[in-house]
């Protein structure tokens with residue numbers, strides 16, 4: 001087998017090139033090749049220095065994640081980086097694309113680093129539930145300071161080459177198109193400079209309070225995660241200690257994390273997200289339909305948010321409303337949102353104008369005839385949607401994709417209002433649509449394969465994570481939300497408080513519990529709007545104007561800053577309803593809340609799978625991570641069920657008298673897992 005690492009002599013400089021598509025992951029063959037190349041450099045007196053560069057779209061994007069959990073093949077990455085650094089002759093890292101994780105650690109082990117301005121540097125291991133395990137926690141603080149190292153390693157977001165240069169991680173910038181030549185020239189210039197700058201030998205100092213301040217400032221985003229705390233601890237405990245000691249502490253931390261459930265869950269999601277983009281019976285080379293202009297019907301919260309995705313990606317949008325004031329209000333909100341981003345420094349004023357300049361607001365439905373993809377985002381009513389699709393059928397250009405943003409309704413029935421059901425598909429965005437990453441693509445019985453392939457591609461362009469769902473009430477996400485909501489309400493009647501139920505969910509790692517979510521979304525959503533018709537706790541709340549956060553009262557009371565507190569009035573309402581309905585009371589334990597609100601979601605997920613409404617269990621996990629804030633360190637509901645044990649889940653469901661999905665029973669019988 002040929003090695004992914006090749007060497008070539010440019011005079012007295014050895015150019016070491018990696019060619020390991022798609023992202024030059026540092027698998028065993030790459031590590032062996034690098035090791036051999038450094039030996040070649042040092043064994044040959046005619047060579048004075050080396051450049052390490054990569055072919056393809058990126059510098060090493062990290063260790064090969066597919067090797068994790070398998071027996072390690074020598075040499076390990078920690079050995080390889082030490083070999084590079086120990087070289088008697090200078091080694092220059094020539095970086096383009098993304099130097100991530102192990103890739104960044106290779107660069108840190110080189111004596112000099114040159115990068116193109118578009119390159120990025122990062123230590124994203126934390127997002128896989130692990131820590132930089134090839135000297136990153138030791139070399140980065142020495143090269144770029146403790147604060148910078150904490151930012152990179154404990155948060156995991158990459159920085160630009162410019163920021164890396166400012167921090168000392170990059171020594172010089174190369175021309176965007178002349179990286180290799182510039183790196184060779186740089187290597188030649190530094191060929192005789194001694195002593196060699198070795199990161200592990202640099203001293204590291206730290207200001208008092210840095211670690212505590214960092215912990216405090218990032219407490220919210222790190223809640224529940226093991227890896228960030230361990231990364232901070234590794235750096236804190238080893239700062240000022242010799243490199244060898246530090247790297248041993250790093251190794252211990254790495255091994256602890258990689259054996260843990262959180263890391264397994266987060267690696268699962270990394271691959272699940274990428275797998276979700278693949279549709280089993282749609283070939284990858286399916287010819288896509290060109291999407292040059294998008295039409296959006298409805299300029300409300302959803303329509304506006306949906307439009308912003310396309311505008312931000314540089315795709316023109318025609319947005320249609322029925323009345324001028326609604327159209328003006330909608331476009332006004334979009335502008336305000338963009339200006340808000342600009343105020344936070346996330347966009348420039350020119351970018352705001354650029355995006356808004358791509359928007360064509362209109363009252364004329366016929367203007368949609370110029371669009372290649374039309375997304376309907378009006379309120380949930382089948383008759384209204386059918387009327388719209390019937391109309392679209394007469395005006396949309398041949399081959400245009402007709403999509404509905406419905407969150408529950410039957411796409412096949414909507415498609416039946418047209419003479420082109422093959423062109424009809426569901427594109428279910430999650431609110432706020434310009435922020436939430438999830439997009440459920442609902443595949444109708446007749447949806448054409450090239451339509452599916454095209455919308456999956458469009459999703460990627462607008463930076464969404466798309467998951468394919470079949471036609472069923474609520475698709476994947478909202479369908480699984482239903483049993484949770486039903487059980488939460490029943491538990492309330494049987495003796496639990498909203499606070500207890502929400503607390504169990506928040507402690508589990510959800511951003512909020514069912515009642516907090518109800519208050520945020522609006523308790524009145526879907527309410528019949530007749531204050532005299534009071535048939536449930538929720539009707540009573542709505543009748544009393546307790547519509548949630550927007551009214552300062554819902555299941556909780558809220559102060560002016562929307563801080564919640566338990567509501568005595570809600571407690572009274574609940575007590576009245578318990579009495580009125582004669583519901584038997586018992587002490588509801590936290591365990592029962594988990595079994596009845598979370599195991600039931602898993603059960604529903606299993607039904608979705610057995611009905612073929614999701615392609616794979618991991619797709620369901622992706623929906624819940626990106627659409628509802630399920631804690632990524634628990635890997636989504638189906639992965640979580642695997643970790644709990646499917647036998648335990650079935651026993652819990654049976655204990656409370658639920659009808660257990662056949663698939664779940666079959667899995668237990670065969671000793672299988674979902675993932």
Ligand code: 3HC
Nearest residue numbers: 023025061062063064065066100101102124132133134274
């Ligand atoms: N190992 C193995 N496979 C990887 C990989 C890695 N580190 N990174 C990406 N891939 C695979 C993906 O699974 C995908 O495979 P597929 O085509 O079969 O689905 C393929 O490469 C392309 O990946 P993307 O679709 O993500 O390509 P993009 O161009 O959108 O993104 C990227 C490129 C920014 C490099 C992105 O892939 C990424 O973020 N990769 C992970 C980076 C990372 O986490 N590195 C740290 C690894 S852990 C580590 O280094 C430990 C060390 O400290 C010891």
